[in-house]
Amino acid sequence: MSSPSIPKGTRDFSPLEMARRNYIFDTIKSIFKLHAYQPIETPSMENLTTLMGKYGDEGDKLLFKILNSGNYLANVDNEAYESKDAGKLLKNISEKGLRYDLTVPFARYVVQHHNEITFPFKRYQIQPVWRADRPQKGRYREFYQCDVDVIGSNSLLYEAEMLSIANEIFDKLGIKVNILLNNRKILSGIAEILGEAARITDITVAIDKLDKIGKEGVNKELIEKGLSQSTIDKLQPILELSGSNTEKLDQLKKILEKSEIGLKGIEEIKEVINYTRILGINNIAVDLTLARGLNYYTGAIIEVKANDVQMGSISGGGRYDDLTGIFGLKNMSGVGISFGADRIYDVLNELHKFPDSTEQATKVLLVNFGKSEEVICLQVLQKLHRANIPAELYPSAAKMKKQFGYADDKKIPYTLIIGETEANSGQYQLKNMSTGEQEKYEINDLIKKLSY
């Protein structure tokens, strides 16, 4: 056997990485809680019938499927097996899959438990998801999503709340972001005005790439998709919109004046912006090309990008009017946003924005001088623990150089020196490891000193 390894696109997390990840999760959670969202969890695996067909054909391919237990070949269809038809064979050999995101399992949860739920239901969920994608930087096969959604209300106040949550989280983490906002109804309106309402997906996928491939690139792609030149000509004024949020929307309003749904979208987005203005959020940019792949969005579309780092979106979400409809529960409108913890980690790492305190596990290290001093040290240690101070005793009477080195490596801010003289006098020496200063403390003063 060669050295052991882990599957492609998965990772181990060291103590330092865990400390940093927990800092991100704790920050996100604290804001979710402030806005009165409650946690739920769902299983890692779901029935394939729950997952399949919710993410498009591409998404189905990216689902990790789980082989049935026992002799999974016992019930295979001979014809499908002989013809190597993976699609048909799949139904026989696999009925479970790993969850691909948290939104679809949430929809399933709401349908299954709707009799016990009080609506509007505000929930958050922080769990890993799995995608059989080809890994790249910032792109993993197992990664965590932090979802916050509210379901059972179509109030635009909740769109504003999602934007506010995003704003607060990234503000607290110290990441400068641009929050992009669009509305699916506007995209529908655009397709309608172009006379190609049925091809909304092709059109939005193409214009979504505007900032990446430019106007010419978008037009080229639309031609390849089979749209006529006259249709593309009609689209140009929309690609060229510029100015402030309200200026863009006013221009667009004229273009879309014959599209009822388009005007509804503009009205919605204006109201949401109005709410965020009251909340004092000023980094929201209306981006009329923002589409995002997920076809279940019906209203607001939200995406967050970090300003100072080259990285895909670190957060995204939107309004979906009929997510639970697929599972038989109609008229359940929801809005939510998802935070990509792994990408946020990469951004913070690149910007060196992790606070030093996240690395600190131990507040004080008791220096070990030998068997007789250990007795006092253990008693002091216990008192510190009871006072809720993370403390540890060095395991052997090694040289002080070595013990101090250990404290330095673990970023322990204080060491406590209890040798023979300190033990006899009851005056322990507390050394500040960054300044090198030492002061004598009696046990109760020591606890007070280390308590904050």
Added chain:
RNA sequence: GUGGACGUAGCUCAGUUGGUUAGAGCAUCAGAUUGUGGUUCUGAGGGUCGUGGGUUCGAGCCCCAUCUUCCACCCCA
């Protein structure tokens, strides 16, 4: 899923047209220092060169396969 690049010590990398025993810096450990650390000096350990085959008298270097990581597309957090 399609196309491409990389892989040498824990980390970052040298390694000539294929030629004896594969190197450096950082890190680790030990000593200089038996109650005071991050500096300095000295020394030590650590690699079947990602893995498996092939070509050759001889492979870290050439060929094939495979795995990983990275890049572009696709899609997305």
